[in-house]
Amino acid sequence: MRTSQRALxxxxxxxITTDPNSYAEGSALITIGGTKVLCTATVEKxxxxxxxxxxxxxxxxxxxxxxxxxxxxxxxxxxxxxARSQEISRLIARSLRSCIDLKAxxxxxxxxxxxxxxxxxxxxxxxxTGGFVALALALNFIHQKGEISHIPLxxxxxxxSIGIDKEDILLDLDYQEDSRIAxxxxxxxxxxxxxxxxxxxxEKKDFxxxxxxxxxxxxxxxxxxxxxxxxxxxxDFFPLDKA
Numbered sequence: 001m002r003t004s005q006r007a008l009x010x011x012x013x014x015x016i017t018t019d020p021n022s023y024a025e026g027s028a029l030i031t032i033g034g035t036k037v038l039c040t041a042t043v044e045k046x047x048x049x050x051x052x053x054x055x056x057x058x059x060x061x062x063x064x065x066x067x068x069x070x071x072x073x074x075x076x077x078x079x080x081x082x083a084r085s086q087e088i089s090r091l092i093a094r095s096l097r098s099c100i101d102l103k104a105x106x107x108x109x110x111x112x113x114x115x116x117x118x119x120x121x122x123x124x125x126x127x128x129t130g131g132f133v134a135l136a137l138a139l140n141f142i143h144q145k146g147e148i149s150h151i152p153l154x155x156x157x158x159x160x161s162i163g164i165d166k167e168d169i170l171l172d173l174d175y176q177e178d179s180r181i182a183x184x185x186x187x188x189x190x191x192x193x194x195x196x197x198x199x200x201x202x203e204k205k206d207f208x209x210x211x212x213x214x215x216x217x218x219x220x221x222x223x224x225x226x227x228x229x230x231x232x233x234x235x236d237f238f239p240l241d242k243a
Contacts (some may be wrong), residue, residue, distance in 0.1 A: 003236030004033070007219060010041055011160075011172045011225065016133055017231055026138030028233075030130030033174055039130040041073055041138035042111040057105030059135075061093035063127055065116040090125045091197065095128050095157055095188045098196050104152030110138060121174040125159035125186055129226055132157045136234040143206045143237075153238055156191040158226035162215045164207055169214055171222060187219035191227045191240060 004012065012033030021027035026041035047058050064085050067073050096112060112135055114127035139151045161173045164183035173181060182205040188196040195216075231240040 001063065002170065004174060009171050009222075011222065012174065013189060014226075014229060016130060016229060016233060018133070018137060018140050024138070024171065025141045026134040026136065028130045028133040028137065030133070032122060032172065034118060035122055035126050035128050035174075036117040037123060037126045038115045038117055039127060039134040040113045040115075041131075041134040043111070043138055043142055044109050044111065045107060047107060047109050055106050056102040057108040057110070058102060059093060059097050059110045059112065060101060061089050061112040061114065063092055063114045063116075063124070064086040065119060065123070069116045069119045069162050082160070084200035088127070091124060091188075091199070092127055092131055095196050096131055096158065099132070099154050099157045099190060100135070100139075101154060105148060108142075108147075110135065119175065121176075121178045122161045122172060122213055125161050125188075128157060128159035128188055129230070133230055133233055136230075136238055140234070140237045150237055154190075156227045156230055156240060157188065158223050158230065159186060159188040159224065160219055160222045161186050162218055164205070164211060164215075169211065169218060170222065171218055183211075185215055185219075187216070187223070189219060189223040191223070193220055 014032045017029040018177055019027055020029040020038060021040050024040040028039045030037050051058060065074055067076050087141060092114060112131045114131055116123045136153060142148055143151050162185045163170050163173050163181035165181055171179055184201050186199040190196060225238055228240045
């Protein structure tokens, strides 16, 4: 039995609150178990210099933990510039860029900032899932203002963590589980049942192809749960069944 008394294939309680930041074009606060991530999407009328000759926009992301997001205080400089934060920032940006038609937002750059208010495992996957909602809200906002002709999203994006503890496959790891897990995996998927990115590490024990298949199948079924949650927020302007 897990420390949280959850079933092996059960997500922690999940909520997504929209517009926690009234200044950003799109924002969402995602809470899953004890993990809380504030995701904001900012739209600016500029693009990187290397895009000057191309008729398209851009999307980038930044991930960081607040100093007391964890059990002990993190120095702010370390939280902002550490290798882990940069690696996760790139993961979030790659994931979200996969779902947007950048040619439909020429001259615009979208910044998705994911700030961890409280960390209890699965912060990067929560940031991707919540970051997609913030992105969709921002695109709808500028569409309503007439700045773009349509909402240039191709599909939904969500992410989930899965691990192996002894022979058990565990969904949505909390901090205690993640700290002792033998195999740690992160799956990013779209609603076409396709994988965007898979990150996996055999930290204490190798894993078989059969176990990888089982984790992949669990990621696929769980992603549909996450898409339905996202749909309840953005489905009125970006239907899940038409993505």
